[in-house]
Structure formats: C-alpha cells, structure tokens
Amino acid sequence: xDLETEAQIEAVLEGYASAGEGWIVRSDGLxxxxxxxxxxxxxxxxxxSILDLGxxxxxxxxxxxxxxxxxxxxxxxxxxxxxxxxxxPLEAIVWIDDRLPRLExxxxxxxxxxVLANGVxxxxxxxxxxxxxxxxxxxxxxxxxxxxxxxxxxGPPDRPAWPVDVAxxxxxxxxxxxxxxxxxxxxxxxxxxxxxxxxxxxxxLRRRPxxxxxx
Numbered sequence: 300x301d302l303e304t305e306a307q308i309e310a311v312l313e314g315y316a317s318a319g320e321g322w323i324v325r326s327d328g329l330x331x332x333x334x335x336x337x338x339x340x341x342x343x344x345x346x347x348s349i350l351d352l353g354x355x356x357x358x359x360x361x362x363x364x365x366x367x368x369x370x371x372x373x374x375x376x377x378x379x380x381x382x383x384x385x386x387x388p389l390e391a392i393v394w395i396d397d398r399l400p401r402l403e404x405x406x407x408x409x410x411x412x413x414v415l416a417n418g419v420x421x422x423x424x425x426x427x428x429x430x431x432x433x434x435x436x437x438x439x440x441x442x443x444x445x446x447x448x449x450x451x452x453x454g455p456p457d458r459p460a461w462p463v464d465v466a467x468x469x470x471x472x473x474x475x476x477x478x479x480x481x482x483x484x485x486x487x488x489x490x491x492x493x494x495x496x497x498x499x500x501x502x503x504l505r506r507r508p509x510x511x512x513x514x
Contacts, residue, residue, distance in 0.1 A: 327357075337483040338501050349414070349415065364387075417446070486499070
C-alpha cells in the first residue's frame with residue numbers, strides 16, 4: 300500500500316476508536332438474525348471454524364459462538380476489541396489485532412470453514428478491495444463459504460466509505476477459486492442509514508472443492 304492509502308485506513312480506524320460508548324451500545328444491540336437474514340441459510344451448521352473480519356464489539360462473533368462455532372474475531376481497533384472482550388467473554392472467541400487487506404498476522408497456515416466480511420470492504424479503496432477479496436478466498440477451506448456485505452452509500456465523515464464495484468469483486472472472487480451462490484440487495488436495518496439512502500449488497504461465495512488454496 301502507498302502512504303496515502305495507509306493514511307486513509309488509519310483515519311477510518313481512528314474514527315471507530317473515537318466513536319464512543321454510545322456507538323458501541325447501538326452497534327452491539329443490533330439483531331444478528333435480522334442482519335444476516337439474506338444469507339442465514341448458507342451459514343455453516345455445527346461446530347465449524349469461522350473468521351469474523353472487522354468484528355468490532357464481537358456481536359456477530361458471540362452470536363456464532365452460541366451456535367457452537369469457533370470464531371476468530373479480527374478487529375484492528377483496540378477500543379472495540381476491549382469492549383468485545385468485556386461484553387462477550389466467551390472461550391469460543393479468539394481475538395486478533397489484524398487488518399485488511401492483507402491480514403498479515405493470521406499467517407499462511409490458517410484456514411476457515413466460513414469467512415464473514417460484514418460491512419468492512421467499503422473502508423478500502425478499490426485496489427485494496429480486490430487484494431482483500433483474493434486474500435479471503437485463500438483463507439477458505441475447500442467447500443467453505445465467504446459471506447460479505449457491501450455498502451452502497453456515503454459513510455460518516457470520520458469513517459469514510461469508498462464505492463464498491465460489486466461485479467468487479469465477484470470477478471476477483473471467481474478468479475480466486477470461488478463460485479457465486481447468492482447476490483441479494485437489501486436496505487439498511489438502521490433508520491439513520493435508511494434515511495440517507497444506504498443499501499447493502501450481500502454476497503455468498505463458495506470455494507471450489509477442487510481448488511488448491513493460494514496464500
């Protein structure tokens with residue numbers, strides 16, 4: 300990444316770090332059943348390994364852990380990681396300080412049955428979005444599922460959002476060994492975002508069983 304891109308990512312992380320307790324309470328209080336309704340039937344069943352990217356307060360990670368999954372929660376903002384550990388002190392959740400697009404601290408040997416990228420890729424510029432998509436594809440076990448929600452609409456001034464070319468990201472995913480299972484357009488569940496016209500595209504993609512993982 301060049302210095303400008305790194306500075307943009309740092310600005311987003313600083314925005315989340317200063318979001319405050321009110322944001323933490325609101326975010327953690329959102330209903331996961333409602334959030335994941337477009338793709339819930341494609342989530343793995345049973346005790347599987349799941350990577351939750353941009354885990355924030357651990358809301359989604361805790362939801363999955365209570366289903367019996369083992370969750371690796373990646374969150375680069377210390378304030379949110381600490382809130383997550385406090386709010387959801389579950390042994391099934393392992394917290395890691397790492398960041399997109401390269402996820403360098405996860406290591407080349409780690410792989411998962413499911414990878415979640417819920418509301419995170421829009422914080423990267425288009426080039427980094429493509430790098431991240433290829434990296435996530437390489438973290439999946441054969442037959443594993445990647446679920447991503449992609450924002451369409453401006454972000455808050457302190458947490459800016461880049462445009463997301465959904466078709467381009469699907470093309471990167473397919474070139475990286477994934478097949479598209481589902482694409483769903485959905486409005487935001489948050490009233491303030493609906494008022495701003497924010498919508499989301501949900502993608503579910505499966506790693507081809509015959510593909511060799513490339514990290």
